[in-house]
Structure formats: structure tokens, C-alpha cells
Amino acid sequence: MESEKMATEITPKGYVNFFEESHGLKSWIFTHDHKRIALLYFYGVVGFFLMGVVLGLLMKFEMITPGETIMKPQTYNSLFTLHGVIMVFLFIIPAVPAIFGNFFLPILIGADDVAFPKLNLLSWYLYVIGGIMALSTLILGDGPPDTGWTFYAPYSVKTGTNVIMAVMAAFVLGFSSILTGLNFIVTMHRMRAPGMDWMKMPLFPWALYATSWVQVLATPIIGITLLMVVAERVLGVGFFDPSIGGDPVLYQHLFWIYSHPAVYIMILPAMGLISEMIPVFVKKSIFGYKAIVYSSLAIAFVGYFVWGHHMFTSGMSGQARVVFSILTFLVAIPSGVKVFNWVATMFKGSIDLQTPLLYCMAFIFLFMIGGFTGLVVGALSADVHVHDTYFVVAHFHYVMFGGTGFAFIGALHYWYPKMFGRMYNKKVANIGFGVLFTGFNILYFPMFILGIQGMPRRYYDYLPEYSTWHKVSTMGSWVVAIGLIIIIANLVKAYRKGEPATGNVWGGITLEWETKSPPPLLNFDKPPTVTHGPYDYSILNK
Amino acid sequence: MEATVHATGHVAHRDDEGKRMGMWLFLFTEVLLFGGLFIVYAAYRFINPEDFHTGSQHLDWVIGAINTVILLTSSLTVALSISAIQSGNTKKAKILLYLTLAFALAFLVNKYFEWGGKIHHGLFPGMEEFKHLTHGESLFFVLYFFMTGLHGLHIIAGGIFIGFILYYINKGEVTSESYTLHENAGLYWHLVDVIWIYLFPLFYLII
Amino acid sequence: METEKHIVDDKKNILIWVDLLILTFVTVEIAQFDFKTLTILIALGVATFKTILVGYFFMHLKFENRFFKTMVFLCLFVLIAVLAILFIDYSYR
Ligand SMILES: [Cu+2]
Numbered sequence: 001m002e003s004e005k006m007a008t009e010i011t012p013k014g015y016v017n018f019f020e021e022s023h024g025l026k027s028w029i030f031t032h033d034h035k036r037i038a039l040l041y042f043y044g045v046v047g048f049f050l051m052g053v054v055l056g057l058l059m060k061f062e063m064i065t066p067g068e069t070i071m072k073p074q075t076y077n078s079l080f081t082l083h084g085v086i087m088v089f090l091f092i093i094p095a096v097p098a099i100f101g102n103f104f105l106p107i108l109i110g111a112d113d114v115a116f117p118k119l120n121l122l123s124w125y126l127y128v129i130g131g132i133m134a135l136s137t138l139i140l141g142d143g144p145p146d147t148g149w150t151f152y153a154p155y156s157v158k159t160g161t162n163v164i165m166a167v168m169a170a171f172v173l174g175f176s177s178i179l180t181g182l183n184f185i186v187t188m189h190r191m192r193a194p195g196m197d198w199m200k201m202p203l204f205p206w207a208l209y210a211t212s213w214v215q216v217l218a219t220p221i222i223g224i225t226l227l228m229v230v231a232e233r234v235l236g237v238g239f240f241d242p243s244i245g246g247d248p249v250l251y252q253h254l255f256w257i258y259s260h261p262a263v264y265i266m267i268l269p270a271m272g273l274i275s276e277m278i279p280v281f282v283k284k285s286i287f288g289y290k291a292i293v294y295s296s297l298a299i300a301f302v303g304y305f306v307w308g309h310h311m312f313t314s315g316m317s318g319q320a321r322v323v324f325s326i327l328t329f330l331v332a333i334p335s336g337v338k339v340f341n342w343v344a345t346m347f348k349g350s351i352d353l354q355t356p357l358l359y360c361m362a363f364i365f366l367f368m369i370g371g372f373t374g375l376v377v378g379a380l381s382a383d384v385h386v387h388d389t390y391f392v393v394a395h396f397h398y399v400m401f402g403g404t405g406f407a408f409i410g411a412l413h414y415w416y417p418k419m420f421g422r423m424y425n426k427k428v429a430n431i432g433f434g435v436l437f438t439g440f441n442i443l444y445f446p447m448f449i450l451g452i453q454g455m456p457r458r459y460y461d462y463l464p465e466y467s468t469w470h471k472v473s474t475m476g477s478w479v480v481a482i483g484l485i486i487i488i489a490n491l492v493k494a495y496r497k498g499e500p501a502t503g504n505v506w507g508g509i510t511l512e513w514e515t516k517s518p519p520p521l522l523n524f525d526k527p528p529t530v531t532h533g534p535y536d537y538s539i540l541n542k
Numbered sequence: 543m544e545a546t547v548h549a550t551g552h553v554a555h556r557d558d559e560g561k562r563m564g565m566w567l568f569l570f571t572e573v574l575l576f577g578g579l580f581i582v583y584a585a586y587r588f589i590n591p592e593d594f595h596t597g598s599q600h601l602d603w604v605i606g607a608i609n610t611v612i613l614l615t616s617s618l619t620v621a622l623s624i625s626a627i628q629s630g631n632t633k634k635a636k637i638l639l640y641l642t643l644a645f646a647l648a649f650l651v652n653k654y655f656e657w658g659g660k661i662h663h664g665l666f667p668g669m670e671e672f673k674h675l676t677h678g679e680s681l682f683f684v685l686y687f688f689m690t691g692l693h694g695l696h697i698i699a700g701g702i703f704i705g706f707i708l709y710y711i712n713k714g715e716v717t718s719e720s721y722t723l724h725e726n727a728g729l730y731w732h733l734v735d736v737i738w739i740y741l742f743p744l745f746y747l748i749i
Numbered sequence: 750m751e752t753e754k755h756i757v758d759d760k761k762n763i764l765i766w767v768d769l770l771i772l773t774f775v776t777v778e779i780a781q782f783d784f785k786t787l788t789i790l791i792a793l794g795v796a797t798f799k800t801i802l803v804g805y806f807f808m809h810l811k812f813e814n815r816f817f818k819t820m821v822f823l824c825l826f827v828l829i830a831v832l833a834i835l836f837i838d839y840s841y842r
Contacts, residue, residue: 189816191560217823253838317839603777622762732808
């Protein structure tokens with residue numbers, strides 16, 4: 001088999017990889033190559049992620065003592081708003097699709113680029129413009145918004161801070177996300193290599209397929225909602241302000257009609273990454289390929305109709321609350337199917353405990369905690385108690401950071417050699433993982449306890465009885481920071497001095513391992529033909 | 543536009559169906575963009591049925607009906623122009639597209655006078671007369687201006703798209719062999735028409 | 750990967766246009782009568798029928814493969830389902 005040959009062969013010099021293809025700033029910012037666009041996104045997304053981390057660290061430092069520690073209440077309000085806006089719209093939503101999706105989707109399906117390369121570049125420009133707009137609220141207008149990333153009306157209509165700019169930023173970023181999704185759907189429909197029928201497509205593309213539909217069909221709703229907020233502020237007309245006849249609960253409906261499906265834009269591609277990585281490190285076919293495919297589609301579909309679970313205490317009708325609670329429990333089923341499949345894949349496999357697999361296992365563990373506490377907040381009666389407390393904050397950080405964040409860093413370790421053609425120090429990578437995982441739990445687990453005890457989220461101050469767990473949590477944030485520094489330093493060092501990586505570092509059999517590291521401009525020397533399923537490791541024995 | 547062969551032997555095919563698929567997906571985002579507004583409309587009409595009725599009495603259904611006919615006819619001319627370009631009759635295709643643009647302009651002029659009339663009577667948000675409306679009536683007018691305004695912007699965008707098609711026909715880039723861009727402009731224009739098909743009864747004909 | 754060319758002749762297009770004009774007339778006429786809650790449903794029904802005509806014939810959906818039709822259906826289903834679920838809140842509040 002071709003893949004076996006590649007596995008042992010050191011990448012020969014004397015081909016031109018996509019880095020060497022052309023040089024200079026212009027060759028990057030006007031590129032149509034999906035791999036370069038992915039890297040452009042990579043630098044942007046990581047930059048914003050670090051900004052979000054710094055804001056988070058500052059918030060945690062403020063909370064180490066009750067009352068004023070290092071900042072005034074208004075600053076704190078702006079910090080948690082900006083932290084949310086940056087992490088949601090500029091990090092988690094674009095992170096996996098725009099970086100790994102752009103880089104690997106075409107390669108995984110054996111194509112030489114996405115369907116609309118120019119549109120792809122336009123998406124990146126919109127991303128950058130949106131990012132700049134979001135940051136500009138720091139210096140323009142009357143200060144950064146203090147509404148929380150949810151921009152709930154009527155406060156967002158009345159506050160004096162620069163809500164308009166932040167909201168327009170989210171609008172532009174939404175557009176960028178829509179175009180990426182549109183591009184991916186057409187790419188998967190039209191550009192799969194000969195022999196790759198739908199049921200031979202790897203699971204990361206499948207996850208992106210489900211995600212892309214959510215991006216296309218849900219994002220416009222938030223776009224128009226945010227435009228209504230702008231109109232309300234500029235023209236003084238009453239869409240959502242109850243004093244002029246509007247219904248603020250309707251704003252919450254519209255916001256969550258997008259933002260709950262958006263949760264799946266964040267987590268589904270990460271689940272795809274996990275499904276992609278686990279078989280490689282246990283050298284075993286994925287358990288229940290079709291079940292994973294259909295559960296992705298089911299999550300995306302059912303996820304449209306559960307938005308109301310964010311609004312149990314908002315004054316919605318009782319009947320609606322019950323319906324939303326039931327529907328929410330339904331979404332847990334396909335998520336559970338996936339977890340079961342991952343564990344079953346590892347069962348009796350020949351496990352090779354490399355850094356990416358560690359992240360996969362951490363993902364499963366943290367996602368389980370996040371998922372089960374999700375059922376607690378999805379259950380109508382329990383949610384009334386913990387709504388808007390630290391319990392919710394802990395829940396979504398376990399899902400978003402513990403889930404998507406860990407999958408993102410794991411995939412970075414998995415594909416780093418392929419993307420940059422160099423290998424990092426595996427020992428340091430494992431240490432970085434250990435520190436991050438430990439710090440993560442010290443940072444967020446106490447928040448569950450605080451939440452149960454009744455500590456409300458987004459509060460600047462707290463009663464003395466909460467101070468122990470707040471202190472523990474703040475210390476955890478420092479451990480997380482150290483972990484991130486180790487991971488980043490290790491990868492940066494590898495970029496400069498790492499060992500050259502082989503074409504097939506981990507012995508995988510999906511298409512990206514059949515090309516060189518880093519890939520040439522059009523990904524493959526000759527367009528590939530697919531003969532076996534994506535995780536059919538039995539071919540190694542033939 | 544034609545198939546290009548790269549140095550490495552990769553052949554880039556022109557994919558008409560893929561381009562149409564991309565356009566349809568874009569149309570879905572437009573449908574849901576307006577969908578959000580229809581949701582708001584539905585909720586507020588449900589809460590204020592009487593006020594929406596009295597609000598609707600301020601609008602002249604004859605103007606609305608005329609505009610509906612104008613847009614339907616412009617949809618016809620676009621459809622005819624696609625058939626014309628497919629059969630190689632460039633001149634006919636161009637005339638039909640110019641006709642479409644003329645209809646678009648007529649629609650906007652009509653809209654201009656309609657809005658102008660409302661503003662003249664002080665029925666625009668923030669004006670004196672507007673403050674005397676009930677909550678439900680003011681929501682009706684806010685939605686009326688927001689939705690028809692956004693629709694008007696889409697008419698302008700569609701007109702620009704059609705203008706580009708005319709330019710490409712002149713340059714010989716849209717031909718009887720390569721007309722997907724023309725079809726896509728047509729798709730966009732039809733969608734704008736469809737949205738109006740719903741706006742008309744929802745604003746002008748409320749019992 | 751070029752798809753075959755489907756040329757619709759002008760007569761057919763004009764026929765669809767005449768149908769659309771008739772339906773517009775029907776919408777206006779029917780709006781004179783008060784059928785209570787049915788009124789809005791009738792108006793939306795006629796509009797939807799017009800939309801189907803435009804989509805199927807003018808937008809060439811009839812020539813596209815099944816996936817295109819499924820996509821359109823899915824998009825509209827999502828919108829309608831969202832609206833229906835929203836009204837579980839509004840009708841019981
Ligand atoms: Cu949710």
C-alpha cells in the first residue's frame with residue numbers, strides 16, 4: 001500500500017512546499033491557497049485567544065478578594081463583556097473550522113482547494129475587520145460595552161457604552177462565518193476525490209458538514225437581531241424596549257435562536273477532531289462510523305429547537321419552558337452516542353499514548369462533566385436554582401474550554417508536523433498538557449461549588465463566605481497560564497529548531513498522511529484516488 | 543472560466559452546478575435574515591392585532607399592488623433573459639436585462655413616493671405624529687420601514703448584480719456557453735421578488 | 750462537470766407570469782372578506798403558492814437534482830419550525 005511506503009520514508013527535499021511557493025507579505029495577504037488562509041486565521045485566532053486569556057486572568061485576579069482589588073466595577077463589567085465577545089466570536093467559533101477546516105478539509109477529501117478560494121480570502125478579511133471593530137471599542141466612543149456578550153435588551157439599548165460598534169463587529173464576524181460554511185458545503189458536495197463517496201469521508205469533514213449547515217442557517221438570525229439593536233439605538237424606535245411597546249423576551253428568543261446552535265458551531269467540529277485522532281493512536285477502526293455521522297447531523301438539527309433553555313427564568317410561558325426542557329434532553333442522546341463510540345474505539349486497541357491522545361482523553365473526561373452539568377441546567381426545576389450563577393459559568397467553560405479548547409490544542413499537536421513540517425519536543429508537550437489539565441480543573445471546578453452555593457455570575461463583589469473557593473479558582477487561573485506558556489513556547493521552539501517531520505508522523509491512513517509535510521501548493525503530487533475507508537486499519541495487515 | 547491545467551497536472555474544472563449551489567446557500571442566508579424579521583412581525587402582530595389593522599389602514603394597497611405587479615414582471619424579464627442568453631440571442635438578453643433594471647427603478651420610485659408620503663405626515667420614527675401612535679401602531683410602522691427598507695436595499699443590490707451581468711455580456715464573459723453568473727443574478731432577483739410576495743399581504747392587506 | 754442546458758421557451762415563462770398576476774389579484778380580492786384567523790393563513794397560503802411557482806419554474810428548481818430541492822425544503826422547515834416553537838411561548842403567556 002501507498003500509505004505504508006510513505007510511513008517509512010523521510011520527506012525528500014527537492015519539492016516545493018506551500019511555504020516556499022512564493023514569498024513576501026503580498027503572497028500571503030492576497031493568497032487563494034486554503035493552507036495559507038488557514039495559517040492567516042491561525043495567527044489571528046491565537047492572537048485574540050491570548051487577549052481573551054489576559055482579560056480572563058485580570059478578571060480572576062480581581063476576584064481574589066471581595067471588593068476592589070485592582071479595578072473599578074465598570075472596568076470589570078467591560079472586561080467580562082470583552083472576554084466573552086473575543087472568546088466566542090473571535091476564538092471558538094472560527095478556531096476549528098477556519099483553521100483546521102480550511103487547512104485539512106480539502107486535503108482530507110482529496111481536493112486541491114476549497115470550492116471558492118476568493119470567497120475564502122474574503123472571509124478572512126471580514127474576520128480581521130470584525131476583530132479590529134471589536135477592539136476599537138476600547139478606544140472609540142464611550143468605552144467598551146458593559147452588557148455581557150449576550151447584549152441583552154433593553155440594557156444594551158440604554159447603556160451609554162459603545163454597544164453599536166461591538167454589535168456591528170459581531171455582525172461582520174457572523175458574515176465571515178457564513179461564507180466559510182457556504183464554502184465548505186459546496187466543497188464537500190462537489191470536490192471529493194474519485195472513490196470517496198459520502199460514507200468514506202473522514203469524520204472531521206462530516207462534523208464540518210453538519211457545522212456548516214448551522215453556520216448558514218442560524219447566523220443570519222443574529223445578524224438581523226443585532227441590526228435591530230442598532231436601529232433601536234440610532235432611531236430610538238421600539239423593537240425591544242418595553243417602555244415603547246417592545247418585548248425584551250423576544251430579543252432573548254432571537255439571540256438564542258442563533259446562539260444555541262452556535263454552541264454546536266463551537267463543539268461539533270471539535271468532536272470531529274476527536275473522532276479523527278482517536279483511531280490513529282489506537283490503530284483500530286472507529287467504532288460506529290455511521291452512528292457518529294448521523295449523531296453529528298442529529299445534534300445540528302435538533303440543536304435548532306432547544307434555544308429556550310437559556311430563558312427559563314425570563315418570563316416565558318410555562319408550556320414553552322417544559323417543551324424546551326424536554327427537547328434539550330433529546331440533544332443529550334446523540335452527544336452520548338459519540339462519547340460511547342470514542343470509548344468503544346479505544347477498547348482493546350493498541351494504545352499509543354502520544355500527546356494528541358492525551359488531549360482526546362481529557363476532552364472526553366471534561367466534556368462528560370460539562371455535558372452532565374448541562375443536563376442539570378437543562379432541567380427546568382434545577383435551572384431555576386442555578387440560573388445565572390457560577391454553576392453555569394463552570395458548565396460552559398467545561399464544554400467550551402475543556403471540550404473545544406482541549407480538542408483545538410490536541411489537534412494542533414496532531415497536525416503541527418503536517419502543517420509546519422517540524423516535530424516538537426514530545427516530553428515538554430506532555431508536561432504542558434499535564435499542567436494545563438490540572439490548572440483547568442483547579443480554575444473551573446470550584447465554580448460549580450460556588451454556583452450551587454448561590455454566587456451569581458458577572459458580580460464584581462461577593463460575600464465573605466465565598467472567598468475560599470474564589471481564591472482557589474484564581475490560583476488555578478495562574479496554573480492554566482503557566483500551562484499555556486509551556487505549550488506555546490514548545491511549539492514556537494519547534495517552528496524554529498524542530499526535527500524535520502516525516503510525511504506520515506503517526507501512521508495514519510487518511511489522505512493528509514499520503515502527502516508531504518508541509519504539503520505542496522496543490523496538496524498532492526497527483527490527484528489521489530480513494531480505495532479504502534478512512535479508518536480501515538486492516539489494510540496495514542495485508 | 544475555461545479549464546486550466548496546472549504545472550503539476552492538476553486540472554481545474556469549471557463547476558457550474560457548484561456555483562449555483564453556492565448561490566442557493568447564500569439565498570438561504572437571505573431567507574433567514576428576513577426570517578428573523580418575519581418572526582418579530584409575527585410576535586408583535588399576535589400581541590397587537592387591532593393596532594396592526596389600523597396601522598395597515600395608513601398604507602395604500604393600490605401602490606403595493608402596483609409594486610407587486612412591477613416586481614413579478616421584472617422576474618419574468620429576468621427569466622426570459624436567461625433563456626435568451628442560453629440560446630445565444632445576446633441582444634435580446636441585454637434588452638430584457640435593461641427592462642428589468644427599468645422595473646427595479648420604477649419600484650424604487652414608487653417606494654420613494656410612498657415613504658415620502660408617510661414622512662410628510664410625520665409617520666417616521668422620531669417625528670411628531672409618530673409619538674401619538676399606540677405602541678402596536680408604532681411597532682407596525684417600525685417594522686414597515688425596517689422591512690421594506692431592507693428589501694429596498696436588496697433591490698438596489700440586485701440591480702447592481704444585474705448591471706454587472708450586462709457588463710460581462712458586453713465583455714463576452716457571459717455567453718451562451720457560460721451563463722452561470724447570469725443564472726445566479728436571476729436567482730437573487732427572484733428571491734427579492736419572493737420576499738415582496740410576502741411583504742405585500744402582510745403589510746398592505748390586514749383585515 | 751458542465752450540466753446540460755435547459756432552455757425554457759418564452760411562452761411557458763409568460764404563462765407562469767400570468768398565473769402569478771392572477772394570484773396577486775386573488776390575494777387582493779380575498780383580503781376584502783374577514784375570515785377571522787383564517788384570513789392570514791389564506792394570504793400566506795396564496796403567497797406560498799406564488800413562491801412555489803417562482804421557485805420551481807423561474808428559478809429552475811425543476812431542473813436541479815434532488816439535493817437542491819431537499820435543501821430548500823430543509824431551510825423552510827427550519828424557519829417554520831422555529832416560528833411554531835416560538836408560538837408555544839406567545840400563545841400561552
Ligand atoms: Cu443552549
